[in-house]
Amino acid sequence: MKNRKSRERLLWMIPCVIWGFVCLFPIWVLFSGTFSRDSENLVNVIFPSSFTNGISKIVTALTTIDIGRATLDTMVYSAFTVLGILIISSLAAYEFSFFKFPGKKLLFGLVMVSMMLPQVLYIIPLYRMVYNMGLADTLLGISLPMMVAPLAVFIMMQFIEDLPQSFIESARIDGAGHFTIYWKIVLPLMRNGILTTAVLMFMRIWGQYLWPSLITANKIKPISVAIANIISPNYWVDSRVKIAAMLIAMLPPLLIYIFFQKRVIEGVTASGIKE
């Protein structure tokens, strides 16, 4: 019996190894391609062979084709947007989770509906509107629309659910005000939900392409737009520099994922499954 089970397990392992290879190999070759000697045929590179050449390609990508600047710009607007999302959404989640008030059902329904609202339906008018407000190519212009993240409200609510209502009541008896309770009691208890939301939202915003490409011009350079430019056939640059650029653009979300892997998967599950 036991023998059969372990043999079966080995059999199930095969498809997992194959798909795992499909998942990771493309990421791996960005590393090994960047850190390979120029004399090697890039098409066949599997293992890294030159650390110094890789570093020089990375430096070239950072300094000569705007990748350094794009990384910085994207860091700034992603961080700013995530900060906004955290404040706005945690407040909304706080109100929805702990209180009853007239119109609550309707408002919460709106949040749910907006989660399903396809971006394409309003992105063109949104672009014209932000443009007419004079906010095109500004930090506010790119970030404010992305701060509307119903998904973040939803994820935070999943995490708040575990907090007991009695916390709020006892705090109120002690005379704490509405927003004091939020700030001093609920927010610290929501640490997990906030961190998970922050990680998920950062990864998401880092990868955005359509909106940043519409709303930016010269002042802000999104990393997605920078990468899209250099991989277009009209753009000529050393192939290893190209690959190094992709490696740089991939690193922030990849590192975050590696550090917070459990949390990321947990958050994605919470956002999808509870419906």
Added chain:
Amino acid sequence: MKKKEKQTQKKPRGSLKKEYLMNYLGLLPFFSLFLVFMLYPFVYGIAMSFTDWSVSSRGKVNFTGLANYKFILSGEGVSSERFLTSLKNLLIYVPVTLLIGMSIALMLALIINNLGRKGYGFFRGVFFTPYALPLFIGAGIWQWFMTPGTGRVSQLFAKIGIGVGVDWANTAIYAIFMVVLIDVWHATGFNFVILNAGTKDISPDLYDAAELDGATSWQKMRYITIPLLEPIIFMVVTYGFISALQVYDIPYILSSTTDANGIGGPGQVMLFPVMEMVRNVYLGSPSGLGRAAAEGVILMGIILLITLIQFRFRRKNV
């Protein structure tokens, strides 16, 4: 609603109102941004699809009725032909990517439960990785892999007789499959995680009982897991439809040129509706924005229709 609350609650009215006020105040930041940056442009877009709105119309637009819709669906003129082509491409892309992507995700979600604890944790993390990366990275890597003649994966395909000597990104049908390939590589991680989480909600008692009856892993999957997973499969598929219909990043990046008319590649082999909307914006032609808005409304109609059909279909089956 407000009246009812007032009648049923017997607390002093003043303090009650003040309390609610605090709730609304807490919701204000979210809903004001929602109103300005989502709901308003949404409604505005629908309204403007009936006008000659363009990049150059400075607040002055004329009502043109259904003219934009008639034009883009007429099949006459470049913009209309392109939009219809993008819909045709979508008609191939969506079912293919969903069928392949969902099958792989479902298989992985079931298979991985048969591994030991360590194997489970490891492979779950690995399978999700592509989804953790931006789509534009996926597009870049796979463009490199599919380079005609020398690409690692295009060569591999050529060895088994698929697409020998074909420039995938610029050849009809192949271009769509290239988008499928990248999308499946990327999105499977997400679908897999959701589906696998669904399998965890199934009571272990069922499996224990089946095991006593001598059921194999395969039988347990086939007769317990898949039927009980149906609601989650339905949800993932619905979500997959909505995002597949809006495909943009991969094909846009892979077929981008400096010329707006080049969007979608030669012969528009990689053209999809959202790309066509964006082209209408960049082109700046008369009624251009109105047309883009109309295309958005049509796409929304398709999304809504498919979602409704799915829900109808499901109700009949349950």
